[in-house]
């Protein structure tokens with residue numbers, strides 16, 4: 127993907143004047159990185175460009191996209207933070223500086239030092255949360271291009287991604303990035319299991335497709351009768367989540383029945399509950415499997431209705447119902463709430479959304495109180511790994 131395509135994509139939600147600023151940042155970065163290559167042998171600039179694209183796909187603001195394009199210039203070229211400040215202003219310089227500092231963190235094997243490193247990472251995020259959004263996008267692209275690294279680096283990076291970056295993505299509700307990173311990490315850490323599950327899923331999916339599409343037709347008919355606009359689709363599970371279920375719950379592959387589930391997207395909350403009613407009159411719900419994450423959102427803001435029904439063939443079938451807006455949040459989390467606003471230059475999460483992110487503030491406060499890095503990391507880890 128080149129600059130022109132990036133601008134084309136960004137033009138879907140940005141104004142001309144912002145597109146011009148993005149082009150300026152690109153030209154600056156392109157010149158600074160000129161002559162440098164990625165391990166893949168491609169011109170280096172393709173990396174920041176790819177990172178910017180991931181952020182544009184999440185409809186992030188102009189400042190974030192510019193900082194993404196510039197994120198490696200201080201680290202890898204002669205350009206200084208002062209140069210960036212002079213040319214692009216304080217906010218972008220701050221983001222680039224934050225990312226450069228994160229880049230310098232070398233994850234060592236010794237537990238204590240590693241904890242100190244994580245602590246630094248949380249500190250870098252505290253100033254402007256956009257730092258971590260760029261960092262996650264950066265890591266995602268590095269994972270996508272992991273095959274060009276040495277085998278040792280592949281394992282180290284994949285491990286670090288699973289241990290540190292995936293939990294952060296989960297906490298911020300950015301499941302689109304989390305899921306892709308988890309699947310790639312598994313592919314490098316346990317290729318045998320990865321490809322085995324991938325193949326089994328492919329086979330099973332073909333078997334199930336007809337069954338699912340019958341159910342979808344039935345739901346569609348009913349929704350039309352009730353005058354509800356809904357988008358109904360089959361939703362494949364991610365390989366890592368199947369793997370996790372098999373390992374943590376000690377299940378065989380053929381014991382996992384929700385490989386292909388159904389997702390219904392509707393216009394508003396009222397329609398969510400009406401659709402749930404329709405589903406439960408069509409098929410019997412399985413006891414204990416109904417979850418109302420609309421009335422009680424998850425800590426990462428995820429909202430949806432979950433139910434598992436006994437389908438016409440007796441097979442349990444998982445169904446998710448949510449609004450389009452909830453769907454955006456379920457994919458992009460905090461980034462979805464970063465509604466693109468003109469002139470928005472602050473990276474501090476505010477308002478009701480800020481309240482929901484209070485865990486984040488608590489972490490920052492905690493780190494200010496805790497002298498001992500290991501102790502701090504223990505508390506953060508606990509927070510991260512429980513839902």
Ligand code: GDP
Pocket residue numbers: 301367415417424426428432456457
């Ligand atoms: P539950 O018992 O119904 O909550 O089941 P799970 O926790 O196993 O979740 C079932 C499915 O819901 C998952 O496979 C995801 O597709 C979706 N889900 C659950 N939690 C989240 C979340 O925090 N974010 C997103 N995007 N999806 C989620």
